[in-house]
Amino acid sequence: MELLELFRPLISADNKFIREWKSRNKPVLGYACSYTPEEIVYAGGILPIRVLGSFEPPKLADIYLPVNVCSFAKSCLDRALKEEYSLLDGYVVSNSCDNQNKIYDLWRHCTAIPRTYFINTPHSITENALKFFCKELERFKEWLMNSFKSEISEENLKNAIETFNENRRLLRQLYELRKPNPPLVSGSEALEIVLSSMMIPKNEHNKLLHELLDGIERREDLPKEGERLLVSGTVMSNSKILRLIEGVGGCVVADDLCTGSRYFWDLVKENGEPMTTITERYLRKIPCPFMYSSEERFKHVREMVKLFDVEGVLIFSLKSCDVYSFDAPLLAEELRENEGLPVLCLEWEHTLSGIAQLRTRIEAFIEMLEE
Numbered sequence: 001m002e003l004l005e006l007f008r009p010l011i012s013a014d015n016k017f018i019r020e021w022k023s024r025n026k027p028v029l030g031y032a033c034s035y036t037p038e039e040i041v042y043a044g045g046i047l048p049i050r051v052l053g054s055f056e057p058p059k060l061a062d063i064y065l066p067v068n069v070c071s072f073a074k075s076c077l078d079r080a081l082k083e084e085y086s087l088l089d090g091y092v093v094s095n096s097c098d099n100q101n102k103i104y105d106l107w108r109h110c111t112a113i114p115r116t117y118f119i120n121t122p123h124s125i126t127e128n129a130l131k132f133f134c135k136e137l138e139r140f141k142e143w144l145m146n147s148f149k150s151e152i153s154e155e156n157l158k159n160a161i162e163t164f165n166e167n168r169r170l171l172r173q174l175y176e177l178r179k180p181n182p183p184l185v186s187g188s189e190a191l192e193i194v195l196s197s198m199m200i201p202k203n204e205h206n207k208l209l210h211e212l213l214d215g216i217e218r219r220e221d222l223p224k225e226g227e228r229l230l231v232s233g234t235v236m237s238n239s240k241i242l243r244l245i246e247g248v249g250g251c252v253v254a255d256d257l258c259t260g261s262r263y264f265w266d267l268v269k270e271n272g273e274p275m276t277t278i279t280e281r282y283l284r285k286i287p288c289p290f291m292y293s294s295e296e297r298f299k300h301v302r303e304m305v306k307l308f309d310v311e312g313v314l315i316f317s318l319k320s321c322d323v324y325s326f327d328a329p330l331l332a333e334e335l336r337e338n339e340g341l342p343v344l345c346l347e348w349e350h351t352l353s354g355i356a357q358l359r360t361r362i363e364a365f366i367e368m369l370e371e
């Protein structure tokens, strides 16, 4: 379907919407983690975009970092060192994993990004953590206003919340289209759409999504039927792996990814003081693996499995991603024992070195499911 082809090019940090935004002298802020409260950024007239790295070997970052550092975090730094993020007027990191935390200092001292900021995100959800995080986000708001000479009023925040929530509702509608067999949208297409939502102004993305959802029921080139799979992991910054899975007979109908459902599943409450409701949403959202405890996330995975009629699960651990690698065996055990689901655990590098072995193992897993 032609409209679906529009989203993939938008994942680039050089897309037409960013160029147009910059041409109006408006600032762009890169962010590293789905715990960054984008609404606050957007309310200040600043475009938040996700820094997604690339598949290139991170040769420059390798000079600064040991081998056992997450290849995704390394790849993002590598692009910044190569000045491929010169469009960014600033970069913000959230206190998620040790890799991101420590690499933040290199972003500050060794890249040409003019402004950097660190949000101290709590790793558990308690009343004290909520109070702390709310203050932390107030400090972030002050930093944005001072650094970019912008005004972030309560009204602007409310408008930003509405726009972001609309995007989340539309993305959930898009995911609904993956329930039938065959689905109306493939896993790789859905991932491209979610990734593109992180790279352009949300109001523009909403327009594209409305247009897509209005016409999708008439789609004739439906994705192929196949074994219905859920993919779990941290970051997938493009659709190559999902296309590989689809190419060997898998049909990815659901995900537990921080660049997938975990990014948009939860809404911000629209009635209430905006900074409080934003705080609540980000701390209480479906947790990423760095949060205590894993059970809430596992619950979300089990719900997705049922909602999307999943027949098998692929767990992708990025090499040296401690937070996810500790969780992965527990999640696999839970899905095998409590849900009776076949699970395949895979380790991968963001550069996709070793893709041939990944392909062989995925192919064998899908053949096993077919039998």
Ligand code: SF4
Pocket: 070, 071, 072, 073, 096, 097, 098, 099, 100, 234, 235, 318, 320, 321, 322, 323, 324
């Ligand atoms: S993939 Fe893991 S280690 Fe890498 S940035 Fe994400 S949470 Fe951190």
